[in-house]
Amino acid sequence: LLKPINGEKLRYRLVGIEFYDDRYCIVDTLTQSKAFEKAVELGLIHFLSNCSIVRRNPKYDSVVFDYMIKCGGDYAIVEVKSAEFRGSGNESMYPDCPSVRGRKQLMKLVELSSLGLKTYLIFLAAFPNPRCFKPYREGDVVIDELVRECIKVGVNVKVISMFMDRRGNVYLENTDLPLCSEWLSGNSQYY
Structure with a gap:
Protein backbone atom coordinates (compact mmCIF):
# COMPACT_ATOMS: atom_id res chain seq x y z
CA LEU A 1 0.00 0.00 0.00
CA LEU A 2 1.62 3.22 -1.16
CA LYS A 3 0.79 6.71 0.04
CA PRO A 4 1.59 9.67 -2.25
CA ILE A 5 4.00 12.18 -0.75
CA ASN A 6 5.59 15.38 -1.98
CA GLY A 7 9.18 14.44 -1.29
CA GLU A 8 12.19 15.78 -3.11
CA LYS A 9 13.46 12.31 -3.99
CA LEU A 10 10.42 10.08 -3.54
CA ARG A 11 6.82 10.36 -4.67
CA TYR A 12 5.42 7.53 -2.53
CA ARG A 13 5.79 6.10 0.96
CA LEU A 14 5.26 2.39 1.64
CA VAL A 15 2.76 2.28 4.52
CA GLY A 16 1.28 -1.20 4.40
CA ILE A 17 1.70 -4.72 3.08
CA GLU A 18 -1.33 -6.89 2.37
CA PHE A 19 -1.86 -9.55 5.00
CA TYR A 20 -5.22 -11.12 4.10
CA ASP A 21 -8.87 -10.17 3.37
CA ASP A 22 -8.20 -6.45 2.77
CA ARG A 23 -6.22 -6.25 6.00
CA TYR A 24 -2.76 -4.76 5.86
CA CYS A 25 0.27 -4.83 8.11
CA ILE A 26 1.30 -1.24 8.95
CA VAL A 27 5.01 -1.06 8.12
CA ASP A 28 5.39 2.72 8.21
CA THR A 29 6.36 3.94 11.69
CA LEU A 30 5.05 7.45 10.97
CA THR A 31 1.60 6.00 10.26
CA GLN A 32 1.85 3.89 13.42
CA SER A 33 2.80 6.95 15.48
CA LYS A 34 -0.06 9.05 14.13
CA ALA A 35 -2.53 6.25 14.83
CA PHE A 36 -1.19 5.87 18.37
CA GLU A 37 -1.41 9.62 19.00
CA LYS A 38 -5.00 9.74 17.72
CA ALA A 39 -5.97 6.76 19.90
CA VAL A 40 -4.51 8.52 22.97
CA GLU A 41 -6.27 11.76 22.05
CA LEU A 42 -9.63 9.97 21.72
CA GLY A 43 -9.15 7.99 24.95
CA LEU A 44 -9.30 4.64 23.14
CA ILE A 45 -6.39 3.05 24.98
CA HIS A 46 -7.82 2.06 28.36
CA PHE A 47 -4.58 2.29 30.33
CA LEU A 48 -3.97 5.81 28.95
CA SER A 49 -7.60 6.96 28.93
CA ASN A 50 -7.02 9.91 31.27
CA CYS A 51 -3.72 10.90 29.62
CA SER A 52 -2.65 13.42 27.03
CA ILE A 53 0.57 13.82 25.09
CA VAL A 54 2.38 16.91 26.32
CA ARG A 55 5.67 16.52 24.47
CA ARG A 56 7.12 14.54 21.61
CA ASN A 57 10.71 13.30 21.66
CA PRO A 58 11.60 14.18 25.26
CA LYS A 59 15.28 13.67 26.04
CA TYR A 60 16.81 12.26 29.22
CA ASP A 61 20.58 12.52 29.22
CA SER A 62 21.36 11.57 25.63
CA VAL A 63 18.38 9.24 25.19
CA VAL A 64 15.37 10.38 23.16
CA PHE A 65 11.96 8.82 23.84
CA ASP A 66 8.75 9.05 21.86
CA TYR A 67 6.47 10.91 24.28
CA MET A 68 6.00 12.57 27.62
CA ILE A 69 2.40 12.22 28.71
CA LYS A 70 0.36 13.66 31.55
CA CYS A 71 -2.15 11.43 33.31
CA GLY A 72 -4.15 13.40 35.82
CA GLY A 73 -1.41 15.28 37.67
CA ASP A 74 1.36 12.79 36.94
CA TYR A 75 3.85 12.75 34.10
CA ALA A 76 5.16 9.62 32.40
CA ILE A 77 7.67 8.73 29.70
CA VAL A 78 6.46 6.54 26.84
CA GLU A 79 8.55 4.60 24.34
CA VAL A 80 6.65 2.95 21.49
CA LYS A 81 8.23 0.14 19.50
CA SER A 82 7.01 -1.14 16.16
CA ALA A 83 6.38 -4.88 16.41
CA GLU A 84 5.14 -5.84 12.96
CA PHE A 85 7.56 -8.78 12.77
CA ARG A 86 5.40 -11.94 12.85
CA GLY A 87 6.50 -15.24 14.35
CA SER A 88 5.54 -18.73 13.22
CA GLY A 89 2.94 -18.94 16.01
CA ASN A 90 1.36 -15.62 14.98
CA GLU A 91 3.28 -13.74 17.65
CA SER A 92 4.10 -10.09 17.26
CA MET A 93 7.82 -9.62 17.83
CA TYR A 94 10.49 -6.95 18.18
CA PRO A 95 13.27 -6.45 17.13
CA ASP A 96 14.10 -8.14 13.85
CA CYS A 97 17.80 -7.20 14.19
CA PRO A 98 20.14 -5.79 16.86
CA SER A 99 19.15 -2.30 18.00
CA VAL A 100 21.71 -0.27 19.92
CA ARG A 101 19.29 2.67 20.13
CA GLY A 102 16.54 0.38 21.44
CA ARG A 103 18.89 -1.01 24.07
CA LYS A 104 19.77 2.49 25.29
CA GLN A 105 16.10 3.45 25.48
CA LEU A 106 15.16 0.34 27.46
CA MET A 107 18.13 0.76 29.83
CA LYS A 108 17.07 4.36 30.47
CA LEU A 109 13.44 3.27 31.07
CA VAL A 110 14.74 0.82 33.68
CA GLU A 111 16.75 3.61 35.31
CA LEU A 112 13.89 6.13 35.27
CA SER A 113 11.42 3.59 36.64
CA SER A 114 13.88 2.65 39.40
CA LEU A 115 14.01 6.35 40.33
CA GLY A 116 10.22 6.42 40.71
CA LEU A 117 9.20 7.99 37.39
CA LYS A 118 6.22 6.39 35.70
CA THR A 119 7.31 4.78 32.42
CA TYR A 120 5.68 2.87 29.59
CA LEU A 121 7.13 0.55 26.99
CA ILE A 122 4.41 0.00 24.40
CA PHE A 123 4.75 -2.46 21.55
CA LEU A 124 2.56 -1.85 18.50
CA ALA A 125 1.65 -5.19 16.96
CA ALA A 126 0.92 -3.77 13.52
CA PHE A 127 -0.77 -6.70 11.80
CA PRO A 128 -4.23 -8.28 12.16
CA ASN A 129 -5.08 -10.66 14.96
CA PRO A 130 -1.73 -11.39 16.62
CA ARG A 131 -1.85 -14.04 19.35
CA CYS A 132 0.54 -12.30 21.74
CA PHE A 133 3.84 -10.40 21.86
CA LYS A 134 7.35 -11.51 22.73
CA PRO A 135 10.80 -10.10 22.11
CA TYR A 136 12.59 -11.79 19.22
CA GLU A 149 14.28 -6.18 33.37
CA CYS A 150 11.69 -3.52 32.47
CA ILE A 151 8.93 -5.78 33.77
CA LYS A 152 10.93 -6.57 36.92
CA VAL A 153 11.50 -2.92 37.90
CA GLY A 154 7.95 -1.75 37.17
CA VAL A 155 8.04 -0.29 33.67
CA ASN A 156 4.48 -0.63 32.33
CA VAL A 157 5.03 -3.02 29.41
CA LYS A 158 1.94 -3.01 27.20
CA VAL A 159 1.00 -4.30 23.76
CA ILE A 160 -1.52 -2.79 21.37
CA SER A 161 -2.56 -4.32 18.05
CA MET A 162 -3.70 -2.40 14.99
CA PHE A 163 -3.88 -2.87 11.24
CA MET A 164 -5.09 -0.96 8.19
CA ASP A 165 -7.30 -1.54 5.18
CA ARG A 166 -6.47 -0.78 1.53
CA ARG A 167 -7.95 2.71 1.85
CA GLY A 168 -5.47 3.51 4.60
CA ASN A 169 -7.99 3.41 7.46
CA VAL A 170 -6.33 2.23 10.67
CA TYR A 171 -8.19 -0.10 13.03
CA LEU A 172 -7.26 -0.32 16.69
CA GLU A 173 -7.89 -4.01 17.30
CA ASN A 174 -6.76 -4.79 20.84
CA THR A 175 -5.44 -2.44 23.51
CA ASP A 176 -4.55 -5.26 25.87
CA LEU A 177 -2.72 -7.89 23.83
CA PRO A 178 -0.91 -10.24 26.22
CA LEU A 179 2.76 -11.03 26.44
CA CYS A 180 3.30 -14.60 25.19
CA SER A 181 2.99 -17.01 28.10
CA GLU A 182 5.77 -19.24 26.75
CA TRP A 183 8.13 -16.24 26.75
CA LEU A 184 7.10 -15.19 30.26
CA SER A 185 7.72 -18.72 31.56
CA GLY A 186 11.05 -19.03 29.72
CA ASN A 187 9.82 -21.96 27.62
CA SER A 188 10.13 -20.20 24.28
CA GLN A 189 11.71 -21.99 21.32
CA TYR A 190 14.36 -19.25 21.34
CA TYR A 191 15.91 -20.40 24.64
Whole structure:
Protein backbone atom coordinates (compact mmCIF):
# COMPACT_ATOMS: atom_id res chain seq x y z
CA LEU A 1 0.00 0.00 0.00
CA LEU A 2 1.62 3.22 -1.16
CA LYS A 3 0.79 6.71 0.04
CA PRO A 4 1.59 9.67 -2.25
CA ILE A 5 4.00 12.18 -0.75
CA ASN A 6 5.59 15.38 -1.98
CA GLY A 7 9.18 14.44 -1.29
CA GLU A 8 12.19 15.78 -3.11
CA LYS A 9 13.46 12.31 -3.99
CA LEU A 10 10.42 10.08 -3.54
CA ARG A 11 6.82 10.36 -4.67
CA TYR A 12 5.42 7.53 -2.53
CA ARG A 13 5.79 6.10 0.96
CA LEU A 14 5.26 2.39 1.64
CA VAL A 15 2.76 2.28 4.52
CA GLY A 16 1.28 -1.20 4.40
CA ILE A 17 1.70 -4.72 3.08
CA GLU A 18 -1.33 -6.89 2.37
CA PHE A 19 -1.86 -9.55 5.00
CA TYR A 20 -5.22 -11.12 4.10
CA ASP A 21 -8.87 -10.17 3.37
CA ASP A 22 -8.20 -6.45 2.77
CA ARG A 23 -6.22 -6.25 6.00
CA TYR A 24 -2.76 -4.76 5.86
CA CYS A 25 0.27 -4.83 8.11
CA ILE A 26 1.30 -1.24 8.95
CA VAL A 27 5.01 -1.06 8.12
CA ASP A 28 5.39 2.72 8.21
CA THR A 29 6.36 3.94 11.69
CA LEU A 30 5.05 7.45 10.97
CA THR A 31 1.60 6.00 10.26
CA GLN A 32 1.85 3.89 13.42
CA SER A 33 2.80 6.95 15.48
CA LYS A 34 -0.06 9.05 14.13
CA ALA A 35 -2.53 6.25 14.83
CA PHE A 36 -1.19 5.87 18.37
CA GLU A 37 -1.41 9.62 19.00
CA LYS A 38 -5.00 9.74 17.72
CA ALA A 39 -5.97 6.76 19.90
CA VAL A 40 -4.51 8.52 22.97
CA GLU A 41 -6.27 11.76 22.05
CA LEU A 42 -9.63 9.97 21.72
CA GLY A 43 -9.15 7.99 24.95
CA LEU A 44 -9.30 4.64 23.14
CA ILE A 45 -6.39 3.05 24.98
CA HIS A 46 -7.82 2.06 28.36
CA PHE A 47 -4.58 2.29 30.33
CA LEU A 48 -3.97 5.81 28.95
CA SER A 49 -7.60 6.96 28.93
CA ASN A 50 -7.02 9.91 31.27
CA CYS A 51 -3.72 10.90 29.62
CA SER A 52 -2.65 13.42 27.03
CA ILE A 53 0.57 13.82 25.09
CA VAL A 54 2.38 16.91 26.32
CA ARG A 55 5.67 16.52 24.47
CA ARG A 56 7.12 14.54 21.61
CA ASN A 57 10.71 13.30 21.66
CA PRO A 58 11.60 14.18 25.26
CA LYS A 59 15.28 13.67 26.04
CA TYR A 60 16.81 12.26 29.22
CA ASP A 61 20.58 12.52 29.22
CA SER A 62 21.36 11.57 25.63
CA VAL A 63 18.38 9.24 25.19
CA VAL A 64 15.37 10.38 23.16
CA PHE A 65 11.96 8.82 23.84
CA ASP A 66 8.75 9.05 21.86
CA TYR A 67 6.47 10.91 24.28
CA MET A 68 6.00 12.57 27.62
CA ILE A 69 2.40 12.22 28.71
CA LYS A 70 0.36 13.66 31.55
CA CYS A 71 -2.15 11.43 33.31
CA GLY A 72 -4.15 13.40 35.82
CA GLY A 73 -1.41 15.28 37.67
CA ASP A 74 1.36 12.79 36.94
CA TYR A 75 3.85 12.75 34.10
CA ALA A 76 5.16 9.62 32.40
CA ILE A 77 7.67 8.73 29.70
CA VAL A 78 6.46 6.54 26.84
CA GLU A 79 8.55 4.60 24.34
CA VAL A 80 6.65 2.95 21.49
CA LYS A 81 8.23 0.14 19.50
CA SER A 82 7.01 -1.14 16.16
CA ALA A 83 6.38 -4.88 16.41
CA GLU A 84 5.14 -5.84 12.96
CA PHE A 85 7.56 -8.78 12.77
CA ARG A 86 5.40 -11.94 12.85
CA GLY A 87 6.50 -15.24 14.35
CA SER A 88 5.54 -18.73 13.22
CA GLY A 89 2.94 -18.94 16.01
CA ASN A 90 1.36 -15.62 14.98
CA GLU A 91 3.28 -13.74 17.65
CA SER A 92 4.10 -10.09 17.26
CA MET A 93 7.82 -9.62 17.83
CA TYR A 94 10.49 -6.95 18.18
CA PRO A 95 13.27 -6.45 17.13
CA ASP A 96 14.10 -8.14 13.85
CA CYS A 97 17.80 -7.20 14.19
CA PRO A 98 20.14 -5.79 16.86
CA SER A 99 19.15 -2.30 18.00
CA VAL A 100 21.71 -0.27 19.92
CA ARG A 101 19.29 2.67 20.13
CA GLY A 102 16.54 0.38 21.44
CA ARG A 103 18.89 -1.01 24.07
CA LYS A 104 19.77 2.49 25.29
CA GLN A 105 16.10 3.45 25.48
CA LEU A 106 15.16 0.34 27.46
CA MET A 107 18.13 0.76 29.83
CA LYS A 108 17.07 4.36 30.47
CA LEU A 109 13.44 3.27 31.07
CA VAL A 110 14.74 0.82 33.68
CA GLU A 111 16.75 3.61 35.31
CA LEU A 112 13.89 6.13 35.27
CA SER A 113 11.42 3.59 36.64
CA SER A 114 13.88 2.65 39.40
CA LEU A 115 14.01 6.35 40.33
CA GLY A 116 10.22 6.42 40.71
CA LEU A 117 9.20 7.99 37.39
CA LYS A 118 6.22 6.39 35.70
CA THR A 119 7.31 4.78 32.42
CA TYR A 120 5.68 2.87 29.59
CA LEU A 121 7.13 0.55 26.99
CA ILE A 122 4.41 0.00 24.40
CA PHE A 123 4.75 -2.46 21.55
CA LEU A 124 2.56 -1.85 18.50
CA ALA A 125 1.65 -5.19 16.96
CA ALA A 126 0.92 -3.77 13.52
CA PHE A 127 -0.77 -6.70 11.80
CA PRO A 128 -4.23 -8.28 12.16
CA ASN A 129 -5.08 -10.66 14.96
CA PRO A 130 -1.73 -11.39 16.62
CA ARG A 131 -1.85 -14.04 19.35
CA CYS A 132 0.54 -12.30 21.74
CA PHE A 133 3.84 -10.40 21.86
CA LYS A 134 7.35 -11.51 22.73
CA PRO A 135 10.80 -10.10 22.11
CA TYR A 136 12.59 -11.79 19.22
CA ARG A 137 15.63 -13.17 21.00
CA GLU A 138 17.35 -14.14 17.74
CA GLY A 139 17.04 -10.52 16.63
CA ASP A 140 18.66 -9.10 19.78
CA VAL A 141 19.27 -11.16 22.91
CA VAL A 142 20.03 -8.00 24.91
CA ILE A 143 16.62 -6.48 24.09
CA ASP A 144 14.98 -9.71 25.27
CA GLU A 145 16.79 -9.45 28.60
CA LEU A 146 16.04 -5.72 28.91
CA VAL A 147 12.30 -6.25 28.39
CA ARG A 148 12.42 -8.75 31.26
CA GLU A 149 14.28 -6.18 33.37
CA CYS A 150 11.69 -3.52 32.47
CA ILE A 151 8.93 -5.78 33.77
CA LYS A 152 10.93 -6.57 36.92
CA VAL A 153 11.50 -2.92 37.90
CA GLY A 154 7.95 -1.75 37.17
CA VAL A 155 8.04 -0.29 33.67
CA ASN A 156 4.48 -0.63 32.33
CA VAL A 157 5.03 -3.02 29.41
CA LYS A 158 1.94 -3.01 27.20
CA VAL A 159 1.00 -4.30 23.76
CA ILE A 160 -1.52 -2.79 21.37
CA SER A 161 -2.56 -4.32 18.05
CA MET A 162 -3.70 -2.40 14.99
CA PHE A 163 -3.88 -2.87 11.24
CA MET A 164 -5.09 -0.96 8.19
CA ASP A 165 -7.30 -1.54 5.18
CA ARG A 166 -6.47 -0.78 1.53
CA ARG A 167 -7.95 2.71 1.85
CA GLY A 168 -5.47 3.51 4.60
CA ASN A 169 -7.99 3.41 7.46
CA VAL A 170 -6.33 2.23 10.67
CA TYR A 171 -8.19 -0.10 13.03
CA LEU A 172 -7.26 -0.32 16.69
CA GLU A 173 -7.89 -4.01 17.30
CA ASN A 174 -6.76 -4.79 20.84
CA THR A 175 -5.44 -2.44 23.51
CA ASP A 176 -4.55 -5.26 25.87
CA LEU A 177 -2.72 -7.89 23.83
CA PRO A 178 -0.91 -10.24 26.22
CA LEU A 179 2.76 -11.03 26.44
CA CYS A 180 3.30 -14.60 25.19
CA SER A 181 2.99 -17.01 28.10
CA GLU A 182 5.77 -19.24 26.75
CA TRP A 183 8.13 -16.24 26.75
CA LEU A 184 7.10 -15.19 30.26
CA SER A 185 7.72 -18.72 31.56
CA GLY A 186 11.05 -19.03 29.72
CA ASN A 187 9.82 -21.96 27.62
CA SER A 188 10.13 -20.20 24.28
CA GLN A 189 11.71 -21.99 21.32
CA TYR A 190 14.36 -19.25 21.34
CA TYR A 191 15.91 -20.40 24.64
